[in-house]
Amino acid sequence: MNATSRLFAVTAAAPLLLGLAACRPAPEPAAPAATADAPARSAEVVLLDDTARQRAGLVVTDARTVERADAIDAPGIVALNEARTARIGSLAEGIVVDLRAQVGDRVRPQQVLATMHSHIVYDAWAGYRKAKADERRLQTELRYATDAQARAERLYAAKAVSLQELQRAEANRASAEESLDMGRTEVRRSEEELEHLGITNGEDPSGESGEQIPVRAPFAGVVLERLVTQGTTVTPGTALFVVSDLATVWVLAELDEAHVSGAQVGRPVNVRVAAYPSEVFTGRVTYVGETVNPKTRRITVRCEVPNPEGRLKPEMYATVEIGEAQGRPVVVVPADALQVINNQPAVFVAESDTQFRLRPVQPGPTRDGLVEVRRGLQAGDRVVTSGSFILKSELLKTSDSGE
Incomplete structure (x- = not known):
């Protein structure tokens, strides 16, 4: 091909090459380089x-x-401390004549909660008075027998009486001592009978009070139940009041049997209740149940928790955390x-x-x-x-x- 032909071929192909170049996509711009002080973002x-x-x-x-310390969590419920709860019943047949305490009252030891009218008190007072009178009479007889023995000893020394009379005086004194001991025993028995009825022998039994039996609180606590009203007729054993000392309460935790090895008497516990979500009440394990509940496969663990302000109420639901001994x-x-x-x-x-x-x-x-x-x-x-x-x-x- 001569030079003229080659020039013609190049000239003819130039428009075609320019068209193909126009159809090709433009290159993407290069991404800017990351700056040294901008941390790479990630999904974390x-x-x-x-x-x-x-x-x-x-x-x-x-x-x-x-x-x-590792701990075991278990559901529980706040309960009365049965060791400091009294279910007070009637000691004799009678009628409630006066109520002096209501539910919620805080009572002192030996405070009278109610009084009952009962004829049985008359017999108790009569027995006490007779025993005291017999005691005084026997004391007089002992003094007389003691003086008689001393006189017989002086006369016997002066050979004014026989040995037989001296021995009789000594026997009379010994018999008087024995009788006085028996009389004092009867006085103690009659006093105990009055105390059984809630009466002390120093109280004045005259008038209507001579037929009344006081119902007393055995210790300081709160009256949780009053089960009678004025005029109620009661018999021995009739429930009258429930008084409990809420300074300590029991928390009964239901522990899964698989965790019972971690619950031992003396272990510390932390108790939480919904009423005070940010507070922890501390106590200790006092008893681990001997049997497994066949329905729940759980064992009851009794914990004793101080409750000086009375914020833990019986029947509250609780969460009990039983801690290990070592942390x-x-x-x-x-x-x-x-x-x-x-x-x-x-x-x-x-x-x-x-x-x-x-x-x-x-x-x-x-x-x-x-x-x-x-x-x-x-x-x-x-x-x-x-x-x-x-x-x-x-x-x-x-x-x-x-x-």
């Missing part, structure tokens, strides 16, 4: 500037180590630091003032507002407590936009 990191952090109200706390060091964080994201418990760890990383953890039991972290944190790690839910929302928002 939340970035907040100072303004956003203050608006979220973030509070950062160090994870720390505390001494904590162990555990890492804890405030309970509000814990979040659940994609069904995984996690916390946000502050890597700087503006960068917060999600870290999965294995939580343990929560106690006194602190949750144990068994895996995922070390003491000294800075975790977000207040405001951690805001970080969770920001993280989920970023994940949704990334998809």
Whole structure:
């Protein structure tokens, strides 16, 4: 091909090449290089500037180590301390004539709660008076017999009486002593009969009071039940009042049989009730049941808990935490630091003032507002407590936009 032909071919192909070049897509612009001070965003990191952090109200706390004993949690119920509860019944047949205590009253030891009219009191007083009169008579007879013996001894020494008369005087004195001992025994018996009826021998039995039996509180406490009204006819054993000292209460925990080895007499317990969610009432195990409930497969554990202010009320539901004797060091964080994201418990760890990383953890039991972290944190790690839910929302928002 000569030079003229080649020039013609190039000239003819030029428009075609220009058309193909026009149809080819333009190259994408190169991404700008990341700056050295901008951290790479990821699905586990939340970035907040100072303004956003203050608006979220973030509070950062160090994870720390505390001494904590393993514990067993069990449902329970507050009950009366039966060792300090009296179910007072009638001691004799009679009629209630006066009520001096109402439900809710705080009573003193031996305070009269009610009085009953009963003819049996007459017989008790008559027996007491007769026993006292016999005692005085026998004391006089003993003094006479003692004087007679002393006189017989002087006369016998002067050979004015026979030995037989002296021996008779000695026998009379010994008999008088024996009779007086028997008389004093009868006085004690009659006093005990009056005391059984709630009457002391120093009370004035004259008039209507001579037929009345006082119903007394055996110890200080609160009247929980009044089971009679004025004019009620009662017989021996009729229930009258229930008085309980609420300074201590029982908490009956229902413990799964698999955990009974952790409940031993003397172990410390922490009790919580819904009425006071932020408070813990401490006590100890006093009894572990001997049998398993065949329906629930649980064992009743009795705990005694001081209740000086009376805030624990019988029949309250409770949560009982039975502690181990020895504690162990555990890492804890405030309970509000814990979040659940994609069904995984996690916390946000502050890597700087503006960068917060999600870290999965294995939580343990929560106690006194602190949750144990068994895996995922070390003491000294800075975790977000207040405001951690805001970080969770920001993280989920970023994940949704990334998809």
